[in-house]
Every structure is written in C-alpha cells, then in structure tokens.
Amino acid sequence: MEQQASEFPANVKRAIADSQLQWAMTETGPRFIEKRAKARANLPEFDALRDQARDIKDHVLSHLDLYLERYEAKVVQSGGQVHWAETTQEARAAIISICKRLDAKLATKGKSMISEEIGLNHALEQAGITPVETDLGEYLIQIRGEAPSHIIAPAVHLSRDQIEADFRKAHTHLDPNRDLTEIPTLVEEARQVLRQKYLDADVGITGANFLIAETGTSIIVTNEGNGDLTQTLPRAHIVIASIEKIVPTLEDATTILRVLARSATGQDFANYTTFSTGPRRPEDPDGPNEYHVVILDNGRSNVLGTEFQDMLRCIRCGACLNHCPVYQAVGGHAYGWVYPGPIGSVVTPALIGIEKARHLPNASTFCGRCEEVCPMRIPLPRLLRHWREQEFEKHLTPGAVRWGLSVWAFFAKRPKLYQFGTRIAARLLNLMGGRKGKLASLPLAQGWTQYRDMPVPQGRTFQAMWKERKRG
Amino acid sequence: MDSARARILARIKRSTPKGDEAVRIAAVEQRLQHPQHNLVPERGQGDEAHRIGVFTRMMEAVGGTVEVLDDVNDVPVAVASYLRNTNRPICPGIVRRRSK
Structure with a gap:
C-alpha cells in the first residue's frame, strides 16, 4: 500500500473533523481497555508471564540467526519450503511465483499485517490472481479499498450502517430487499459469500503469530476460524512472516499466547489457535499439498543490536493502540501506513525511514500507558524519544522548533536563570489570566488555545516547592 | 533467494x-x-479434581454447563437427556445421516 506517513498532520486534521470516525473511536476504545483490565485481574500471574515473554524474545533476538536456520531445517524436514526475502519486492515475487506455478486464479487470505506491509493484494491483482480477504474486518476494508485502521480490528473505524451500504454495493448478486439491519445478518452474509471462495481457492495465504524453531510449525491466532479454512482447503498454503516471529519451542509459544489474547481482546485465549507443520501427509484426512513459508526481513535485521531492538519483541496485540490517547483521538488511518499507534510510530520509521515518518514519533504525549500495558514490556516512550533524537540530529525538525528548543536548552543549562525566568513567567501569566485564571489566547501556544483555554500557573514553581520541602 | x-x-x-x-x-x-x-x-496446576473444578467454573462463567460421567458409553444418553430437559430438538441433520 502507498505510504502517507509524511501526511500525518493533514491526516490528523481530517480525522478530528470526521464525526463518524470520532463516534467509532469513542464507542470502541473504552471496551478494549475494560476487557484487558478484567482479563489481567483474573490472572494473578499476568505480570510474571509478561516478564517471561519478554525474556523469551530477548533470548531469541540474541540467537536469531541460529533459530532461523533451525526453523528452516525443520520446515524442510516436514516437507515444506522456506523462501527468504530481503525486501517487500522479493516477498511479493516469491508468492506470485508459487501462485503462477500452480496456475492459481484465486487466493484466499487470512489476516496478515505483513501482507499489508508488502502490498500483496495489489501485486496479486496485477499478476491476474484475485485475492479474497477472509477475516471479516479485512474483508470489509478490502471491498472499501482501505488500509486497516487497527492491528487486530482493521475495520474498527466503521459503523454498522457503513458496512450495510458496502455489502449492498459489493454483493449485487443477492436480493436487494434483504434485511441487513442486524449485525448477525451481516456476519451471516459475509459467511455465505466467503464459504464458496474457500472451496474455489487455489492458494491460501496466511500470516503467522509465531514460527516455532523446535518443530518448524507456524501458528495463527484468529477469532473467526477463517484462517483454518484458508490454509487447509486450497492446494497450497503460503505463510508470510517476518524474521522476528521466531520462538524457540512450543512451550515458549504457549507462554506468549497466555499474554497475547488477554492484551489484545481481553480473552483468555483466542477462539482459534491453529498449528501448521508442513503439507498434508499421506495419512492426513485433509490439508494442502504444498506448504511454503516466506520469511521477510525488510530492514528488521538492521534494527538488531541498535537502541531500537526492543521493538522486535512486538507480538502485534494492539494493546498500545487501545490505551493511546493520540491513537484514540485520530484513529489508525492518520498514521498513513500499515502500523498505527505507538508501536507504529516506532516501527514505521525503522521500515520506511525517519525522513518519511518524522511526524509519527512526535504523535505521543509520553503518558507512558503504552509501555504500562505492553505484554512484551517494550519501552515505547524511550524508543519514540530515540526517534525524536534522530529527527533532531538529522536536521529534519523544522527551524522554528529547533530555535525554540535551543532557547529552552540555553535556560535549562543555567538553573538559576531558568528558575528566575519561570518565576517571572508564572507571575506574568497569572496577571494576564486575571480573575478567570485562564488565558483564551497565548503567543506561541495558539495550537492549544485554539481549542481550549490555558489555565494559568497556580502558586509557586515546582523548583521553589521542592527546595522548600527539602529544607523542611 | 539463496543470496537473500x-x-x-x-x-x-x-x-x-x-x-x-x-x-x-x-x-x-x-x-x-x-x-x-x-x-x-x-489455576492450571493441581490434581485432576482441582483442574476439573477450574474448568467447570470457567465453563459456567461463559454460560456453559458441565456434567461429569463415569463412563464414556454414558455420553449419548447424557446428551439426549440434556436436549430433552432443555427442550432442544436433536439436530435433524444428524438424524437424517444416521437413517441413510
């Protein structure tokens, strides 16, 4: 998909003015938070499991080359094939080459963020292969020609009315007078339409939540069972996954699974957790004749060993999005590419370059909720700060901001002058606020006062109070 | 790809x-x-009785019911009895397939 991360400021303006989007975000956001909190409260060992999950991934990242080699050997041993792709182009080429060899015309797809990252649907269409998304949310955004707006709930920005209108437009072969006023009837219609696609598909393409080095197994986690039909019914199953999806053993995958669904949807476990190891064996009642895994790098190996390495622990649960005040205000499309929210603001600059994505690390209040809820304990605010440092070092920050920062730095490096200045500024603002105690307009802070009044500083400065308490 | x-x-x-x-x-x-x-x-540890207890509690929390049987051969009777007692018909699809 075309990336528009550099359009973030304009996208945000549009998102804030979009009343339908604002309604959708208000409606769904709190539910995710509430469900996760309940799931966490019901499992006393939740935080200990987060520690273990973090340690597992850290161990993997320190031995990633060895685990990838072992994983590949195990896939081959079970009759599958592994294709390595350094770039998105190579990943697309590998998949299309398999499809062409099989003379595939129709490919069903399970939900995969990597497939979005490599722009697979467009490439398949260009090659004469029709891709059909089978995850309901992905199916909805496919028929709308949109990108996902959330990592686990791609159509979270849509209302029931919009979905009804889209179905009527897309499913013209069905009775135009049918009743689509209830959610179950919409789901039933999608099921009916997709059921035949599963049977007709030549190739099934899925992502992978985990690749297990011990067994050469790929795991997908879904709530609709669409992944199972996608990967077992067609002649070939193609898995597309990035290098950091490796875990050493089944036991390790199980540990991370304990925190995945709880963090994502607040479920103890997703409805379907499906393990695939190789193609159909002679004694198997069903399954694909071919099993392929396309392993994508796309810049991730450059992140290893850097201050950004921790981002490779991400298991794409979406908890950081659900708890981010910025994401909840602007939705996922504003971020302009595949990965929105705090993790997107860290991953996107790593994959497409800070030059094209410099706005994203600034889309944070540093409130720290993302780090607080991350099941893999990724220090997201710290990583965002590193990107801001790089933005500054590469002179990507606009002149006015650089000037403002240098003025602030001048005072910050001179504590006495800083304290004196803040005392004067606080008193001045207090006087300007008058009886109301608020400022309707303030030079250099119109971005704030355009939408709300600025409360004037109350009492003395923090420094003064700190000094007094230390004395007392 | 090998070079990749x-x-x-x-x-x-x-x-x-x-x-x-x-x-x-x-x-x-x-x-x-x-x-x-x-x-x-x-909650996933402990002896079998403990784990059956946890399973039952969690099943009931999502609206399910649990009945413990001593013998696997008692399953059909228990299922039929459950359906009868909850006023649910035995699935016609199953009946048709059996009668073929």
Whole structure:
C-alpha cells in the first residue's frame, strides 16, 4: 500500500473533523481497555508471564540467526519450503511465483499485517490472481479499498450502517430487499459469500503469530476460524512472516499466547489457535499439498543490536493502540501506513525511514500507558524519544522548533536563570489570566488555545516547592 | 533467494552480541533439546479434581454447563437427556445421516 506517513498532520486534521470516525473511536476504545483490565485481574500471574515473554524474545533476538536456520531445517524436514526475502519486492515475487506455478486464479487470505506491509493484494491483482480477504474486518476494508485502521480490528473505524451500504454495493448478486439491519445478518452474509471462495481457492495465504524453531510449525491466532479454512482447503498454503516471529519451542509459544489474547481482546485465549507443520501427509484426512513459508526481513535485521531492538519483541496485540490517547483521538488511518499507534510510530520509521515518518514519533504525549500495558514490556516512550533524537540530529525538525528548543536548552543549562525566568513567567501569566485564571489566547501556544483555554500557573514553581520541602 | 538468505543471516550475525559462538550454539541446543517448563498459572496446576473444578467454573462463567460421567458409553444418553430437559430438538441433520 502507498505510504502517507509524511501526511500525518493533514491526516490528523481530517480525522478530528470526521464525526463518524470520532463516534467509532469513542464507542470502541473504552471496551478494549475494560476487557484487558478484567482479563489481567483474573490472572494473578499476568505480570510474571509478561516478564517471561519478554525474556523469551530477548533470548531469541540474541540467537536469531541460529533459530532461523533451525526453523528452516525443520520446515524442510516436514516437507515444506522456506523462501527468504530481503525486501517487500522479493516477498511479493516469491508468492506470485508459487501462485503462477500452480496456475492459481484465486487466493484466499487470512489476516496478515505483513501482507499489508508488502502490498500483496495489489501485486496479486496485477499478476491476474484475485485475492479474497477472509477475516471479516479485512474483508470489509478490502471491498472499501482501505488500509486497516487497527492491528487486530482493521475495520474498527466503521459503523454498522457503513458496512450495510458496502455489502449492498459489493454483493449485487443477492436480493436487494434483504434485511441487513442486524449485525448477525451481516456476519451471516459475509459467511455465505466467503464459504464458496474457500472451496474455489487455489492458494491460501496466511500470516503467522509465531514460527516455532523446535518443530518448524507456524501458528495463527484468529477469532473467526477463517484462517483454518484458508490454509487447509486450497492446494497450497503460503505463510508470510517476518524474521522476528521466531520462538524457540512450543512451550515458549504457549507462554506468549497466555499474554497475547488477554492484551489484545481481553480473552483468555483466542477462539482459534491453529498449528501448521508442513503439507498434508499421506495419512492426513485433509490439508494442502504444498506448504511454503516466506520469511521477510525488510530492514528488521538492521534494527538488531541498535537502541531500537526492543521493538522486535512486538507480538502485534494492539494493546498500545487501545490505551493511546493520540491513537484514540485520530484513529489508525492518520498514521498513513500499515502500523498505527505507538508501536507504529516506532516501527514505521525503522521500515520506511525517519525522513518519511518524522511526524509519527512526535504523535505521543509520553503518558507512558503504552509501555504500562505492553505484554512484551517494550519501552515505547524511550524508543519514540530515540526517534525524536534522530529527527533532531538529522536536521529534519523544522527551524522554528529547533530555535525554540535551543532557547529552552540555553535556560535549562543555567538553573538559576531558568528558575528566575519561570518565576517571572508564572507571575506574568497569572496577571494576564486575571480573575478567570485562564488565558483564551497565548503567543506561541495558539495550537492549544485554539481549542481550549490555558489555565494559568497556580502558586509557586515546582523548583521553589521542592527546595522548600527539602529544607523542611 | 539463496543470496537473500545468506545476506539476511549475515546481517543478523553481525548484530548479535560479540562473544563465543560455541556458547551461543550451545545455548540454542540446550533450549531446543531440553525445553524448559515456563510458568503455568496456579489455576492450571493441581490434581485432576482441582483442574476439573477450574474448568467447570470457567465453563459456567461463559454460560456453559458441565456434567461429569463415569463412563464414556454414558455420553449419548447424557446428551439426549440434556436436549430433552432443555427442550432442544436433536439436530435433524444428524438424524437424517444416521437413517441413510
């Protein structure tokens, strides 16, 4: 998909003015938070499991080359094939080459963020292969020609009315007078339409939540069972996954699974957790004749060993999005590419370059909720700060901001002058606020006062109070 | 693609912490050959009676019911009885298939 991360400021303006989007975000956001909190409260060992999950991934990242080699050997041993792709182009080429060899015309797809990252649907269409998304949310955004707006709930920005209108437009072969006023009837219609696609598909393409080095197994986690039909019914199953999806053993995958669904949807476990190891064996009642895994790098190996390495622990649960005040205000499309929210603001600059994505690390209040809820304990605010440092070092920050920062730095490096200045500024603002105690307009802070009044500083400065308490 | 494989693995190797390669290999072998037992939540441990109790509690929490039977052969009767007692018909599809 075309990336528009550099359009973030304009996208945000549009998102804030979009009343339908604002309604959708208000409606769904709190539910995710509430469900996760309940799931966490019901499992006393939740935080200990987060520690273990973090340690597992850290161990993997320190031995990633060895685990990838072992994983590949195990896939081959079970009759599958592994294709390595350094770039998105190579990943697309590998998949299309398999499809062409099989003379595939129709490919069903399970939900995969990597497939979005490599722009697979467009490439398949260009090659004469029709891709059909089978995850309901992905199916909805496919028929709308949109990108996902959330990592686990791609159509979270849509209302029931919009979905009804889209179905009527897309499913013209069905009775135009049918009743689509209830959610179950919409789901039933999608099921009916997709059921035949599963049977007709030549190739099934899925992502992978985990690749297990011990067994050469790929795991997908879904709530609709669409992944199972996608990967077992067609002649070939193609898995597309990035290098950091490796875990050493089944036991390790199980540990991370304990925190995945709880963090994502607040479920103890997703409805379907499906393990695939190789193609159909002679004694198997069903399954694909071919099993392929396309392993994508796309810049991730450059992140290893850097201050950004921790981002490779991400298991794409979406908890950081659900708890981010910025994401909840602007939705996922504003971020302009595949990965929105705090993790997107860290991953996107790593994959497409800070030059094209410099706005994203600034889309944070540093409130720290993302780090607080991350099941893999990724220090997201710290990583965002590193990107801001790089933005500054590469002179990507606009002149006015650089000037403002240098003025602030001048005072910050001179504590006495800083304290004196803040005392004067606080008193001045207090006087300007008058009886109301608020400022309707303030030079250099119109971005704030355009939408709300600025409360004037109350009492003395923090420094003064700190000094007094230390004395007392 | 083979060269892609070599380049990816070489980049990863360059980025891994510098140290004795034999130690890294041994750590991976140890983990794969002797998988460690990770944390199992307390509610998933204990004897069979405890685990059946936890299962029953969680099943009932999502609106399910649980009946413990002594013999696998008692299952059809228990299912039929459940359907009768809850006023649910036996699935016509099953009846048709059986009668073929």
